[in-house]
Amino acid sequence: MTVPVTSARAVRGGTGKPLLSIRDFKVEYRTGSGTTVQAVRGVDLDLYPGESLALVGESGCGKTTFGLGLLRLLPRLGHASGQVTFNRGDGTEIDVLGLDGRDLRQFRWRDAAMVFQGAMNAFNPVLKIRGHMHDTMRAHTKATKQEIEERAAELLRLVRLEPERVMDSYPHELSGGMRQRVLIAMSLLLEPEVLILDEPTTALDILTQRSVVDVLHEVRERLGFSMIFISHDLSLAAELADRVATMYAGRIIETGGVRDMFYKPRHPYTLGLIKAVPPIVGDLPDLESIPGGPPSLAALPTGCSFHPRCKFATDECQEVDPPLIPITDEPGDAHDVACIHSDQVHLERRTAS
Amino acid sequence: MTAVDETPAVQDASGKPLMTLDGVSQVFDTKAGPIRAVDQANLSINPGEVLCLVGESGSGKTTAARMAAGLTRPSSGQVMFDGTDIWSLKKRDFRDFRRSVQYVHQDPYASLNPTRTIQQTLTAPLLKHGVVKGKQAAAERAYELLTKVDLTPPENYLSKYPHQLSGGQRQRVAVARALTLDPKIIIADESTSMLDVSIRISVLAMLGRLRDELGVGFLFITHDLAIAKYFGWRGRTAVMYLGRIVEFGPTPRIINAPTHPYTRALIDAIPEPDPDLTRTKNAESLRSLEIPSLAHLPPGCAFHPRCGRFEDGLCDGDVPQLIQVRPGQSAACHVVARDGADEPAA
Known part of the structure; x- marks a missing residue:
């Protein structure tokens, strides 16, 4: 189950130095019965400045745990290990997993912020939005009241909200889509270089979801931060991502540019996910489902964890857990896959019309 | 890109509709005054047809479905089933109607009794309504129903409790339970929206097969137009906004030429x-x-x-x-x- 740390990956794709460099990242949870379960099993990933990376996969694949682990927000029974290096704009390198106390608080919000699923739970229900803005800014900066007001208003306008109205509202007085946009504005208060969004539009109505997506497009263009967004919705990844990483059973099993991933997926699981999404434009497509469900992390299949659901699986797949390796020689076109049968995997169905 | 010419003909009023919602409204009294959750909706479902009801939250989809299922009485208008106003039916006939129209909810974890095994869940309605005689026959029927919803081999599932199943499997059990009473219409209210993409498609494929093989009609409620397109392509779709139907027609038209x-x-x-x-x-x-x-x-x-x-x-x-x-x-x-x-x- 050991995954080789491929340092070769680091220089591929993207430009310059990665903002976030993740090597052999693991998260373990202690269970009630004294055992441990590995929810993230050795992830290697680089996030480049300005890049938007989508992390996709079914529920229970470790996506949220991965995001929480990166920001050291795991519950007490969780433990993260490996190497996470954050390269600050000023040239300093930060060992995220070694941070503590004040430094850790500085890293969160200032360097990296997270927008959670279910916006209501992220707010203090008895505090107006103004209170949230001031609390966040005061905890991290020496900004004056006036400066905080201006900064908050600027960001609220950026997410297409009226500061005059929103600042004096309690969270419950806002609609779901407004709350989600307030959260995005708040997460950007301290100009983080990385934004992690966990299912940012799930549970929102279609038109509201569209407005949040449009807002994300806009603010990213204006502010130029990098983002990792976690989603089970592949269409959202198609819309928002520069690069896509597919996660299965705690590992990244394929990663590549968004066009490569959607038009030329090479892992049977990515292929299966794409073939299961009904498009809205055009005729009735042939959809296929992936049989079964993700395995329990406490009882993973031998070899490749996907083999029991995979139509390409052979005997060898029960023995070998393939590492994530590059499959393309084209420079700047990093596409890595963890499958010994990747040369047989082809998406034939869809052509961009 | 659009396939308007290949649009399958939808027989509108050619056959006799099985169910008709005739100008139904539902008004709720609240502190803020009366709220018209559904306002003068007209809908009909033909035997074996899929009728999709789409719209955002608060558009009145579920309220309309509850009226169709006879769970709430419309404030005005009529719900006709097989040519009769269901609220004029005698008690026994109303019970028959309720058997004919089954509701599958969004969250199978909430709709299945957690203290009952799958076998008990399926045999209880069979025995209560006298669909089969005796426990042995009921058990056999439960076995058959699980096969119909692709939970095979059934013996792996019969003695399990809902918490031992995955979300997709639980929703299949909920569908099997809806089938116990040989319904003519299944009302599926966001029945697949809690499932992961890949599992969603297999549950929809299973429902589609039930429609084809058993001739069950569907009132299919979803906020997801792509799902309505996939499941209701051969049927019709009604789009609701704030309690009113704002557009209605064959699904391919609604999707490709709204x-x-x-x-x-x-x-x-x-x-x-x-x-x-x-x-x-x-x-x-x-x-x-x-x-x-x-x-x-x-x-x-x-x-x-x-x-x-x-x-x-x-x-x-x-x-x-x-x-x-x-x-x-x-x-x-x-x-x-x-x-x-x-x-x-x-």
Whole structure:
């Protein structure tokens, strides 16, 4: 189950130095019965400045745990290990997993912020939005009241909200889509270089979801931060991502540019996910489902964890857990896959019309 | 790109509809005053047909479905089943009606009794309603039903409890339970929206097979137009907004050639699982993102404060009626009614 740390990956794709460099990242949870379960099993990933990376996969694949682990927000029974290096704009390198106390608080919000699923739970229900803005800014900066007001208003306008109205509202007085946009504005208060969004539009109505997506497009263009967004919705990844990483059973099993991933997926699981999404434009497509469900992390299949659901699986797949390796020689076109049968995997169905 | 010519013919009133919602309204009294959750809706379901009801939260989809299922009595209008107003039925006949129309909820974890095994869940209605005689026969029927919903081999599931099953498996059990009483119509209310993409498609495929093999009709409620398209392609779709049906027609038409600005906005807003396509989609412009409260509906067309095609004096006057704009397709929009529906872009 050991995954080789491929340092070769680091220089591929993207430009310059990665903002976030993740090597052999693991998260373990202690269970009630004294055992441990590995929810993230050795992830290697680089996030480049300005890049938007989508992390996709079914529920229970470790996506949220991965995001929480990166920001050291795991519950007490969780433990993260490996190497996470954050390269600050000023040239300093930060060992995220070694941070503590004040430094850790500085890293969160200032360097990296997270927008959670279910916006209501992220707010203090008895505090107006103004209170949230001031609390966040005061905890991290020496900004004056006036400066905080201006900064908050600027960001609220950026997410297409009226500061005059929103600042004096309690969270419950806002609609779901407004709350989600307030959260995005708040997460950007301290100009983080990385934004992690966990299912940012799930549970929102279609038109509201569209407005949040449009807002994300806009603010990213204006502010130029990098983002990792976690989603089970592949269409959202198609819309928002520069690069896509597919996660299965705690590992990244394929990663590549968004066009490569959607038009030329090479892992049977990515292929299966794409073939299961009904498009809205055009005729009735042939959809296929992936049989079964993700395995329990406490009882993973031998070899490749996907083999029991995979139509390409052979005997060898029960023995070998393939590492994530590059499959393309084209420079700047990093596409890595963890499958010994990747040369047989082809998406034939869809052509961009 | 659109497949309008290949649109399967939808027999509208050729066959006798099994169920008709005839001008039904549901008014709830609240502190803020009366709320019309559903306002004069007309719908019909033919035997074996799929009728999709789509719309955002608060549009009245579930309220309409509850009236169709006989769970709530409409404030006005009639629910007709097999030609009779269900609220004029005698107690026993009403019970028969309730057997014929089964409801599958969104969350199978909430709708299945956690203390009952799957076998008990399935045999209880069979025995209670006397569908089969004796426990042995009931057990055999339960076995059969699990096979129908692809939970095979059934012996692996019969003695399990809901918490031992995955979400997709639980929803299949909920469908099997709905089938115990040989329903003519299944009302599926967001039945697949809690499931992961890949599992969702297999559950929908299973429901589609039930429709074909057993001739069950579906009232299929979803907020996800792509799912309505996939499941209801051969049927019809009604789009609801703030309690009213604003567009209605054969599903391929609603999806590929919508006429009402609201339907257009919904369809344009959905991201596509295709990076090039989704980034070049043009969106119907909206003036506002705010959904008005049902307690304070705007005058005239309820969509006018958000609609990009709003015309002063036209749209905020009378409430637009649902009228035919193309053969088999109707919309409730003053602008479309005046200008006609532009033909779908080829």
